[in-house]
Amino acid sequence: xxxxxxxxxxxxxxxxxxxxxxxxxxxxxxxxxxxxxxxxxxxxxxxxxxxxxxxxxxxxxxxxxxxxxxxxxxxxxxxxxxxxxxxxxxxxxxxxxxxxxxxxxxxxxxxxxxxxxxxxxxxxxxxxxxxxxxxxxxxxxxxxxxxxxxxxxxxxxxxxxxxxxxxxxxxxxxxxxxxxxxxxxxxxxxxxxxxxxxxxxxxxxxxxxxxxxxxxxxxxxxxxxxxxxxxxxxxxxxxxxxxxxxxxxxxxxxxxxxxxxxxxxxxxxxxxxxxxxxxxxxxxxxxxxxxxxxxxxxxxxxxxxxxxxxxxxxxxxxxxxxxxxxxxxxxxxxxxxxxxxxxxxxxxxxxxxxxxxxxx
Amino acid sequence: xxxxxxxxxxxxxxxxxxxxxxxxxxxxxxxxxxxxxxxxxxxxxxxxxxxxxxxxxxxxxxxxxxxxxxxxxxxxxxxxxxxxxxxxxxxxxxxxxxxxxxxxxxxxxxxxxxxxxxxxxxxxxxxxxxxxxxxxxxxxxxxxxxxxxxxxx
Numbered sequence: 001x002x003x004x005x006x007x008x009x010x011x012x013x014x015x016x017x018x019x020x021x022x023x024x025x026x027x028x029x030x031x032x033x034x035x036x037x038x039x040x041x042x043x044x045x046x047x048x049x050x051x052x053x054x055x056x057x058x059x060x061x062x063x064x065x066x067x068x069x070x071x072x073x074x075x076x077x078x079x080x081x082x083x084x085x086x087x088x089x090x091x092x093x094x095x096x097x098x099x100x101x102x103x104x105x106x107x108x109x110x111x112x113x114x115x116x117x118x119x120x121x122x123x124x125x126x127x128x129x130x131x132x133x134x135x136x137x138x139x140x141x142x143x144x145x146x147x148x149x150x151x152x153x154x155x156x157x158x159x160x161x162x163x164x165x166x167x168x169x170x171x172x173x174x175x176x177x178x179x180x181x182x183x184x185x186x187x188x189x190x191x192x193x194x195x196x197x198x199x200x201x202x203x204x205x206x207x208x209x210x211x212x213x214x215x216x217x218x219x220x221x222x223x224x225x226x227x228x229x230x231x232x233x234x235x236x237x238x239x240x241x242x243x244x245x246x247x248x249x250x251x252x253x254x255x256x257x258x259x260x261x262x263x264x265x266x267x268x269x270x271x272x273x274x275x276x277x278x279x280x281x282x283x284x285x286x287x288x289x290x291x292x293x294x295x296x297x298x299x300x301x302x303x304x305x306x307x308x309x310x311x312x313x314x315x316x317x318x319x320x321x322x323x324x325x326x327x328x329x330x331x332x333x334x335x336x337x338x339x340x341x342x343x344x345x346x347x348x349x350x351x352x353x354x355x356x357x358x359x360x
Numbered sequence: 361x362x363x364x365x366x367x368x369x370x371x372x373x374x375x376x377x378x379x380x381x382x383x384x385x386x387x388x389x390x391x392x393x394x395x396x397x398x399x400x401x402x403x404x405x406x407x408x409x410x411x412x413x414x415x416x417x418x419x420x421x422x423x424x425x426x427x428x429x430x431x432x433x434x435x436x437x438x439x440x441x442x443x444x445x446x447x448x449x450x451x452x453x454x455x456x457x458x459x460x461x462x463x464x465x466x467x468x469x470x471x472x473x474x475x476x477x478x479x480x481x482x483x484x485x486x487x488x489x490x491x492x493x494x495x496x497x498x499x500x501x502x503x504x505x506x507x508x509x510x511x512x513x
Contacts, residue, residue: 071413074417076413076416076417079422100422104419104420104421104422105419106419107416107417107418107419108417108418108419108420109419112417112418113417115410115413115414115417117410120409120410120411121410121411121413121414122411122414123411123414123415123429123433124411124433124507124508124509125432125433125506125507125508127508134415134418134420135418135419138418138419138420138421138424139419171508171509173508173509187414187418
């Protein structure tokens with residue numbers, strides 16, 4: 001029934017029918033970039049849904065479309081040449097059809113983003129305080145400069161920056177990497193966003209700081225009941241933070257399910273590869289790690305059929321050249337655990353139990 | 361519009377300003393052309409920076425993103441070029457002076473050269489070069505004002 005509802009609305013976008021769209025409901029999101037070398041299918045039909053207070057982890061290799069997905073939710077591709085389609089419902093509004101001004105009102109206010117690499121993501125010519133104050137005053141123009149600055153100091157203190165009253169007047173280059181990342185988080189949190197998108201928030205940070213930042217995000221989530229999209233290629237971080245995991249490969253979701261399902265009973269050969277390639281501290285040391293062979297596909301030239309087939313060790317499980325010619329569907333195994341693979345579910349279960357589970 | 365003729369500032373400030381108006385517009389237009397191109401080039405570069413994306417993600421209005429975040433960052437190389445031009449301009453704008461028949465530094469320099477008036481040439485060269493040096497000094501100080509990462513020591 002849900003499916004028919006979807007289809008009727010597809011022909012009539014822009015109607016805010018307020019149907020059952022959850023808090024954030026991304027449906028069949030596609031973002032393609034036309035370039036001189038061809039069409040880059042950065043995101044090719046991603047769907048997921050989260051409620052307030054929940055966290056979804058999007059994992060995948062570099063160039064699998066994780067960051068593009070998140071930036072599409074904020075509408076940051078609107079002014080570029082990107083071709084986007086699909087629906088992004090946030091609290092009953094389709095962000096794909098609202099006008100630029102409405103989107104601007106939502107950005108930084110109801111939905112905010114923590115960018116990776118805070119050195120280049122913060123403006124080098126303005127003090128950290130000024131940048132946080134701007135984020136506050138752009139959505140609350142009635143706030144006086146002094147009040148906004150006080151709030152900026154509070155926020156910096158909240159994210160654990162020592163002597164925030166002094167730090168607020170410093171420039172990003174006077175901050176250390178970890179502090180810059182915290183300042184970035186403080187900026188994203190300045191208007192208590194209901195949806196927080198964290199794009200590799202802990203990459204490039206040492207593990208101690210990483211743990212502090214994750215703690216902080218959890219604390220803030222429980223305080224403001226925010227929904228969090230956590231984009232990372234650090235599986236440990238996802239395991240710790242997320243309720244749900246979406247594994248992306250070549251712009252598509254290849255596996256999607258509850259964190260325990262995906263972590264302890266992964267179904268897709270790519271997820272198997274990711275999980276068995278992780279070093280384990282609690283096991284005897286094996287000679288070598290098992291990397292996933294090969295490289296991620298070029299998004300201009302995604303392999304036909306299953307995008308993962310050139311790297312898949314289990315291709316022989318499927319008769320003929322189905323893997324090379326037919327794009328598999330994302331199928332539910334009955335426990336809301338979706339997998340995009342041609343190998344029959346029962347057979348995958350067998351392989352998992354005999355080959356993969358002992359290595360996890 | 362009165363035909364521009366130079367009146368000393370001390371004689372009549374209004375006439376002085378009127379006399380300078382057209383030559384100033386002429387010089388401005390010559391230089392504006394190159395600054396437009398320069399600004400365009402640097403703005404294109406700046407607008408693809410990560411911090412511009414951050415500003416947009418904060419919900420800052422596009423016009424503010426361009427002026428406050430983009431233009432400010434693109435300013436440094438523009439100021440550099442402006443410093444060079446300013447030094448050169450103070451040393452005389454030969455053609456503009458000729459067109460408006462002003463007896464300026466440029467005119468004097470040309471006359472001195474045609475008449476091989478060596479002391480005047482030397483004097484003008486020294487003056488012009490000190491203007492360039494001073495203009496560059498001003499630019500260096502301005503760097504520190506524009507970009508907080510530049511430390512003046």
